[in-house]
Amino acid sequence: MKELSGIAEIVLRINGEERRAAVRPGDTLLRVLREKLGLTGAKCGCENGDCGACTVLLDGKPVKSCMILAVECEDAAVTTIEGLRNHPVQQAFAEENGFQCGFCTPGMILNAAALVEAHPEPDDATDREWMQSNLCRCTGYEGIRNALAAARRKASAP
Amino acid sequence: MIAADVVYLRPDTAEEAVDAWRRHAGARYLAGGTEIATAARRTAAFDLRACIDVKRIPEANVHEICGGCLRLGAALTLSDVAEGDSFPLLNAVLRGIADRTVRNRLTLGGNLAGLLPYREAALPLLLADATVLTVAPGADDRPPVRQERPLRAIFDKRLVLAPGELVLSFCVPLEAPEWPWSHYRRTRTGEVDYPLVTVAMVHDGAGIRFAVSGAHPYPFRSDAVDARLTEWFATRGSEEEIPPPSAAQSEPDSPTAQGRGGLKSNTEPQARGGLEPELEAIVAALGPLRADARASLEYRGALLKNMIRAGLEDLA
Incomplete structure (x- = not known):
């Protein structure tokens, strides 16, 4: 049985690299990413699981990193926005102006990337249900929706 | 932090x-x-x-048909369960809880054992007469004790567990997912919100089973209300007595066939003739409704009556 207390070193697989961090068991993944590992792409919004600004991929599934303890993520593959390198969804968000201030954008892009991966074919009901996990407080959702459609076109282009 | x-x-x-x-x-x-x-x-x-x-305990992660039942591990995430096709009513209910990225973490056992009062995942399991496998510390340094008990025996407003008792899995009789079902969910501010009222109903071949969350301070299923609805359903007489749901009640873009948001705009009681007193009596039999800043007692009562009527119509 694994047991951790005080300050312990854990190994996380983040964006394909092994990263070591000294953490307290009560540290959330979000805080460890931002404050211990310098990966500030995941944003600290509500820290209550509502806004989705802290979304990362855990073994390919979008999750809210403010609700997960870093120690739970040993052996899992964590992908942050820094791990997406010119992904079609990133290109589409830039081309379709799927953002305004950009605070929610990393979470939006990671969730959208997982959505496009899981559902390559467009489906309004699924898209709506999936993207409801992320809130944007300054632009409308039309640009985001357009970016999603454009990302699918890019992903399916020969 | x-x-x-x-x-x-x-x-x-x-x-x-x-x-x-x-x-x-x-x-x-x-x-x-x-x-x-x-x-x-x-x-x-x-x-x-x-x-x-407890996420990595193998028994808490089972998702299999075994021994005449569908066994669902308590550590399965709501997304894991909802993406399967083994229990359509459960899937529909789970898809209404929280949002996708939360459901990718939130577990079946956690939803039932959590502090929030809604515990909507309990509704299909209560209707199915599911059983629960738990393990608890043994008394006086004796070995841990495993027990499989009916969920209804240990669900009184919430899971009633002994100190240190851990839920491992739920077992659903295989016939239950085959029963005709109905599910309605109504929220205040949008689809990602706590329910004002959630209603789940099935027809098990012998009668109606009914469970509700949100309308009261806790979710529950009542034998007395099941019997009353079954009697009413069996003797409802002409089809006109249960008016079909309005277009607003069965809007096509609902996430499930009879799913949440199904009662989008028409929240006024629609019962006619002898239906209204019977609906009033059933709602009264369910106990005192909840009233808070999100919805008044009257509003929840109106929603509940509409959902019961629409659910019976679905099952008819």
Whole structure:
């Protein structure tokens, strides 16, 4: 049985690299990413699981990193926005102006990337249900929706 | 960040988990962690000294048909369960809870055992007469005790468990997912919100089973109301007595066939003739309704009556 207390070193697989961090068991993944590992792409919004600004991929599934303890993520593959390198969804968000201030954008892009991966074919009901996990407080959702459609076109282009 | 100094334990077996609970005073079992992480961060009043991560216990992750039942591990995430096709009513109910990225962490057992009062995942399991497999610390240093009991026997407003008792899985009789079902869910501000009222109903071949959450301070199923609805359903007479749901009630873009948002705009009681007194009587039999800043008692009552009528129409 694994047991951790005080300050312990854990190994996380983040964006394909092994990263070591000294953490307290009560540290959330979000805080460890931002404050211990310098990966500030995941944003600290509500820290209550509502806004989705802290979304990362855990073994390919979008999750809210403010609700997960870093120690739970040993052996899992964590992908942050820094791990997406010119992904079609990133290109589409830039081309379709799927953002305004950009605070929610990393979470939006990671969730959208997982959505496009899981559902390559467009489906309004699924898209709506999936993207409801992320809130944007300054632009409308039309640009985001357009970016999603454009990302699918890019992903399916020969 | 959680301010308290926490001990983190990750057992490999159920027995190790209850043993860890016995050794660490004030320990809590951690599965999805969506409630524990937020509550512990928000207030020091949420006592968290040790958390026992039960996600990797194999028995809590089963999703299989075995021995004449569908067994669902308590550590399965709501997304894992909802994406299967083994229990359509359960899938429909789970898809209404929280949002997608939360459902990717929130577990079946966590939804039932959590502090939030809605516990909507309990509704299909109560209707199906599911059983629950648990493991609890043995008395006086004896070995841990496993028990499989009817969910209804240990669900009184919430799961009633012994200190240190851990839920491992739920077992659903195989016929239950085949029953005709109906599910309605109504929220105040949007689809991602706590329910004002959630109603789930099935027809088990002999009668109606009915369970509700949100309308009252806790979810429940009542034999008396089941009997009353069954009698009413059997003797309802001409089809005109249960008016079909309006277009607003069965809008096509609802996430499920009879799913949440199904009662979008028409919230006024529609019952006619002899229906209204009977609906009033059934709602009264369900007990005092909840009233809060999100919805008045009258509004929840109107929703409940509409949902019962629409559900019976679905099952008819």
